[in-house]
Amino acid sequence: MRIAVLAGGIGGARFLRGVRVACPDDTITAIVNTGDDVTLHGLRICPDLDSVMYTLGEAHDADRGWGRKGESWRIKDELRAYGAEPSWFGLGDLDIATHLVRTRMLEAGYSLTDVTAALCTRWQPGVSLLPMTDDRCETHVVVELAGARRAIHFQEWWVRYRAAQPAEAFVQVGVDDATATPAVLEAIVTADVVLVAPSNPVVSIGTILGLDDLREALVTGPAPVVGVSPIVGGVPVRGMADACLPAIGVEVSAEGVARHYGARSAGGLLDGWLVHDTDTAHVEGITVRAVPLMMTNDDATADMVRAAMHVAGVRV
Numbered sequence: 257m258r259i260a261v262l263a264g265g266i267g268g269a270r271f272l273r274g275v276r277v278a279c280p281d282d283t284i285t286a287i288v289n290t291g292d293d294v295t296l297h298g299l300r301i302c303p304d305l306d307s308v309m310y311t312l313g314e315a316h317d318a319d320r321g322w323g324r325k326g327e328s329w330r331i332k333d334e335l336r337a338y339g340a341e342p343s344w345f346g347l348g349d350l351d352i353a354t355h356l357v358r359t360r361m362l363e364a365g366y367s368l369t370d371v372t373a374a375l376c377t378r379w380q381p382g383v384s385l386l387p388m389t390d391d392r393c394e395t396h397v398v399v400e401l402a403g404a405r406r407a408i409h410f411q412e413w414w415v416r417y418r419a420a421q422p423a424e425a426f427v428q429v430g431v432d433d434a435t436a437t438p439a440v441l442e443a444i445v446t447a448d449v450v451l452v453a454p455s456n457p458v459v460s461i462g463t464i465l466g467l468d469d470l471r472e473a474l475v476t477g478p479a480p481v482v483g484v485s486p487i488v489g490g491v492p493v494r495g496m497a498d499a500c501l502p503a504i505g506v507e508v509s510a511e512g513v514a515r516h517y518g519a520r521s522a523g524g525l526l527d528g529w530l531v532h533d534t535d536t537a538h539v540e541g542i543t544v545r546a547v548p549l550m551m552t553n554d555d556a557t558a559d560m561v562r563a564a565m566h567v568a569g570v571r572v
């Protein structure tokens with residue numbers, strides 16, 4: 257069986273670990289958000305791709321939630337000593353090696369898809385890891401700063417300001433000229449099932465769906481699409497997704513997100529939707545099932561994945 261998974265960073269990575277456990281003999285393709293990508297100190301950084309790659313490659317720092325285990329920060333300290341801005345981004349020494357390899361390959365003309373595959377030969381994530389696009393398409397956030405309305409890179413808003421400045425809007429810079437990669441489109445049209453990880457509905461999944469051709473492939477494709485709610489009891493399980501949903505006029509609830517994604521039968525994304533067992537959701541055209549949605553370990557996550565497969569009507 258072929259399984260395609262739409263994923264952001266940490267939520268996507270944890271979910272994919274569960275897919276790997278639940279479906280060990282199947283072909284799993286992760287289609288990952290690249291809207292967070294940014295160039296800092298001349299290095300091309302892809303936070304969500306790296307979160308998935310490190311987490312599936314057992315190289316991640318499980319306590320911190322992002323980056324490499326055993327990380328050190330000597331280069332960051334040196335940059336700060338030089339007054340080299342920006343100093344707010346967590347650039348670890350081990351992580352920088354990844355960014356150096358990526359940046360050099362991109363500058364040599366390789367696509368991000370090829371670069372990601374090359375990096376994965378080291379980490380062996382056990383899934384095929386695909387950036388949603390090879391084009392530059394970066395999320396910016398419109399905020400008020402020092403009395404002026406400005407659009408800043410998503411990373412600056414998220415990491416530097418901890419999403420404390422209310423977002424007025426999210427803008428995908430470059431999206432009009434960006435297309436999904438052929439590999440992504442093929443993964444969608446040949447999939448037996450598409451799963452939507454409990455990733456941030458706005459700046460992870462929303463960004464992926466911002467690519468018209470990708471969205472079209474999902475909406476019209478043959479495979480059932482089942483999503484998992486990142487919102488439990490009206491709050492995000494981890495992180496700051498509640499800073500994003502109100503900016504696009506979506507209620508912070510499992511039902512609000514399902515309504516926002518919409519039923520595939522009505523031109524939306526979903527055939528099925530998992531909510532936490534204490535939540536409910538009613539959206540016409542979407543089959544809703546309530547099961548435990550806490551990704552406390554891979555086995556618990558694998559149970560969620562099996563429930564999603566069941567809703568999709570495919571065997572596991």
Ligand code: GDP
Binds near residue numbers: 265269
């Ligand atoms: P990021 O790119 O690193 O911010 O990560 P993602 O966008 O992939 O995922 C972030 C989302 O994961 C947050 O909105 C959380 O609500 C959600 N999340 C994190 N842990 C859990 C969990 O255990 N269960 C569920 N249902 N959602 C989770």
Ligand code: CA
Binds near residue numbers: 266292460
């Ligand atoms: Ca992210």
